[in-house]
Amino acid sequence: MVNDLSVTLCGLHLRNPVIPASGTFGFGVELSDCFDLNRLGGISLKGTTREARYGNPTPRIAEAPAGMLNAVGLENPGIDVLVREKAPALRKCYGGCIIANISGFSLEEYAECCAKASDCPEIDLIEVNVSCPNVHAGGMTFGTDPHSAAAVTRAVKAVCRKPVFIKLSPNVTDIVAIARACEDAGADGLTLVNTFLGMRIDIRRRQPVLANKTGGFSGPAIFPIALRMVWQVAHACSIPVMGCGGVATARDVVEMMMAGATAVEVGAENLRNPLACPEILDALPELMDELNINRLQDIIGTV
Amino acid sequence: MERQLYTILRNEPVAARTWRLELASDDPSFVAGGEFVQVALDGFYLRRPFSICERSKGRIVLIYKVVGEGTAALSGLRPGARLDVLTGLGRGFDPDACSSSALLVGGGVGAPPLLPLCRELVARGKRVSVVLGFNSASEIILESEFRALTPDVTMATVDGSAGLKGFVTDAISAVKPTFDYFYTCGPLVMMRRVCDMLKTGGEVCLEERMGCGAGYCAGCSIQTRQGVRRVCKDGPVFKKEDILW
Numbered sequence: 001m002v003n004d005l006s007v008t009l010c011g012l013h014l015r016n017p018v019i020p021a022s023g024t025f026g027f028g029v030e031l032s033d034c035f036d037l038n039r040l041g042g043i044s045l046k047g048t049t050r051e052a053r054y055g056n057p058t059p060r061i062a063e064a065p066a067g068m069l070n071a072v073g074l075e076n077p078g079i080d081v082l083v084r085e086k087a088p089a090l091r092k093c094y095g096g097c098i099i100a101n102i103s104g105f106s107l108e109e110y111a112e113c114c115a116k117a118s119d120c121p122e123i124d125l126i127e128v129n130v131s132c133p134n135v136h137a138g139g140m141t142f143g144t145d146p147h148s149a150a151a152v153t154r155a156v157k158a159v160c161r162k163p164v165f166i167k168l169s170p171n172v173t174d175i176v177a178i179a180r181a182c183e184d185a186g187a188d189g190l191t192l193v194n195t196f197l198g199m200r201i202d203i204r205r206r207q208p209v210l211a212n213k214t215g216g217f218s219g220p221a222i223f224p225i226a227l228r229m230v231w232q233v234a235h236a237c238s239i240p241v242m243g244c245g246g247v248a249t250a251r252d253v254v255e256m257m258m259a260g261a262t263a264v265e266v267g268a269e270n271l272r273n274p275l276a277c278p279e280i281l282d283a284l285p286e287l288m289d290e291l292n293i294n295r296l297q298d299i300i301g302t303v
Numbered sequence: 304m305e306r307q308l309y310t311i312l313r314n315e316p317v318a319a320r321t322w323r324l325e326l327a328s329d330d331p332s333f334v335a336g337g338e339f340v341q342v343a344l345d346g347f348y349l350r351r352p353f354s355i356c357e358r359s360k361g362r363i364v365l366i367y368k369v370v371g372e373g374t375a376a377l378s379g380l381r382p383g384a385r386l387d388v389l390t391g392l393g394r395g396f397d398p399d400a401c402s403s404s405a406l407l408v409g410g411g412v413g414a415p416p417l418l419p420l421c422r423e424l425v426a427r428g429k430r431v432s433v434v435l436g437f438n439s440a441s442e443i444i445l446e447s448e449f450r451a452l453t454p455d456v457t458m459a460t461v462d463g464s465a466g467l468k469g470f471v472t473d474a475i476s477a478v479k480p481t482f483d484y485f486y487t488c489g490p491l492v493m494m495r496r497v498c499d500m501l502k503t504g505g506e507v508c509l510e511e512r513m514g515c516g517a518g519y520c521a522g523c524s525i526q527t528r529q530g531v532r533r534v535c536k537d538g539p540v541f542k543k544e545d546i547l548w
Contacts, residue, residue: 023520023521024515024519024520025519026518026519026520026521030517030518030519030536031517031519033304034304034517046521054524054526054531055521055524058511058512058522058523058524058525059511059512060512060514060521060522060523060524061349061512061513061514061520061522061523062512063347063348063349063373064348065348066348067348068348068349068514070514070520070522072520072521072522072524075521075524075531219348268348270515270519270520271349271514271515271520271522272343272348272349272350273306273343274304274306274389274515274517274519275306
């Protein structure tokens with residue numbers, strides 16, 4: 001059987017639904033000597049702000065059973081370097097969907113950065129991060145309240161000519177309410193979820209492991225929660241969803257799509273295995289055969 | 304960067320809480336001390352970075368200290384077991400930065416990456432002085448390996464149980480080696496004191512908690528005089544003058 005892995009996301013043709021998640025794949029070119037990036041359906045670039053940022057002091061990484069915590073704090077070279085250097089450099093070795101991931105500390109900053117990303121010919125889609133748990137102003141505060149999330153959505157939609165996905169935080173009581181607010185404010189799609197706010201303590205030093213004290217928890221441990229949120233939101237909203245959170249195997253990709261995801265982002269798994277995405281793509285056709293799936297997009301939202 | 308499956312040839316204790324791991328490997332990517340591998344361990348989500356201590360035909364040697372659950376699990380693996388290893392990581396010491404004579408200063412399990420550097424410097428006809436510091440005699444590693452390469456090796460222990468009593472800085476003051484460039488790897492506080500004390504140029508090999516180990520997660524970024532740098536990709540070796548202590 002010839003397997004069709006392609007999906008259509010807001011009119012964009014993706015050769016498959018597998019996309020490295022923002023922050024786990026640099027600006028793409030860092031992995032270009034590791035495998036053929038053109039195998040990927042899309043690449044979500046490192047979260048970018050208006051100005052260059054160093055982020056948080058180290059240690060920024062901690063381990064947990066079946067996962068990890070990070071408190072990088074949006075280290076990035078700034079939006080001008082993204083559109084002038086990073087996106088064009090990736091386009092030279094990658095023909096698929098390039099996703100800019102934009103963060104901010106004010107509505108004006110979100111709008112300015114998204115407008116620049118939208119004007120960048122190499123960028124196909126814009127993912128707006130209203131859910132970074134590792135910065136102390138802005139970031140997640142925009143994504144934990146429906147009115148703020150809607151305000152960001154309206155501000156960026158007013159200046160973008162390309163599809164806008166809002167990346168939501170799972171650190172909320174009712175993610176469906178926030179998803180609906182974004183949809184009503186004009187979002188073209190939703191990415192969910194970002195990391196869960198967590199913590200580890202060094203029991204010998206009696207101090208948090210992370211210099212930032214808390215960090216975002218990701219990895220296979222969060223997969224069932226992320227899947228549940230994707231399922232709830234996909235059934236409550238009519239805009240496409242990119243599923244993200246603990247995806248590590250071809251089976252996880254199929255589960256996310258059955259729950260309602262049109263595309264699937266792979267995050268922490270890239271950090272432990274740089275070949276995670278191509279290995280998932282190697283395994284998908286066989287799993288599709290086993291499940292009698294001819295076209296992968298036929299399973300979207302079937303559960 | 305490449306992902307390889309290596310078979311364990313030996314995995315034995317060589318000093319207090321310190322183990323020597325020998326892997327069957329034809330890793331052709333290794334060129335300089337300071338480069339490292341990322342080792343995956345069953346039951347642990349993240350890989351562990353270890354600097355390469357020796358590479359000869361068909362094998363690489365890593366020396367590691369058991370400091371937590373991951374390294375304890377590694378010490379339990381027996382010859383014949385296979386390890387999932389990422390190779391070709393990091394930028395190591397630059398032997399060409401030294402014009403004729405070098406000082407190598409190692410502390411504890413910071414000594415291993417200095418061994419391939421020592422070998423390289425000697426092969427290039429440079430004179431090498433080595434000062435190695437440990438907490439006590441029970442923790443000493445690689446002394447005979449360094450002595451096989453150069454006659455000028457000074458050992459120091461904090462408790463005085465072997466060699467000169469005191470820190471590596473005390474040993475350097477005592478033996479007054481002559482050199483035009485230095486290389487150091489060990490605890491951060493030791494390297495800082497070494498850099499403050501020595502007036503020549505030099506290089507330090509940093510350690511940091513890492514995520515990917517290959518420059519794409521920003522988990523180990525530090526601020527330097529050259530701007531933000533990734534310890535795993537731009538380092539772990541940095542020039543003395545670039546470090547913001």
